[in-house]
Amino acid sequence: MQPHDENAPIEHRLVRVRGLVQGVGFRASCMRHARAHGIAGWVRNCRDGSVEALLQGSPQQLAQMCDWLRHGVPGARVEGLEQSVVHAPSLPLEGFDILPAA
Template sequence: MPGPDLDTRIETYYVRVKGVVQGVGFRHHTVRRAHALGVRGWVANLDDGSVEAVIQGAANQVDLMLEWLRRGPPHARVTDFFSEERYVEKRYERFEQH
């Protein structure tokens, strides 16, 4: 009995990253990585100095994106990473920087 197809099931995750994540190109690099992996959603800076994102795509793509977000781009220093799956009806068409 085959399991769910990890390339077709759509997952949506909310992510919050803290540390040295603003002023180091975190959002720009996140958009580039999302486009390379084919995930959709958005990324934004928060007033408290953290970054939040919504990642949506096939399970394998989302896993790769979450793994990248735990580290971030070269000049970032992630000290705290939070992610949780969200069940939403909305389907994003692209990945954007807010």
Template structure:
């Protein structure tokens, strides 16, 4: 059961991951890492070759997930990580999932 304190610490960030990150299992690895960290949201490939990730969790969870997005998968060569904070009010995510390519 969540407490009001946890609700107050909930943040949402939209992340664009640029570089050679498609076609190497990056999204599946991202789902596993997010679930391990307790982060909710989604991940999807973009037609421009980037990967887009919506993250929701505590500031510490999101910092850990962003660090993983950069260096967590050795086959991924991340050139740029663009993080945008999504201001409240925002939708609440119940789990982390992989979405179809946009």
């Protein structure tokens, strides 16, 4: 991934990853990948077996992160990825965390 371009607009995307994505280290790897590439937000397991993430970054950063999410980690089997652009939170996100399941 490219480093964040200070002049690039910041976008927020809510992403849901479906398939065999729980119990395989998906969230921890997602967090490490996001932090290493300057993406802020969070990731969490959902009760339906999917993983959900809120991502904040430049359009290029988010596109590349979504490309990574489509494959995930060894042991994961991603069957689908849904994403939507969402309005920015009232305060910019800082860091990247794993949240409790929703």
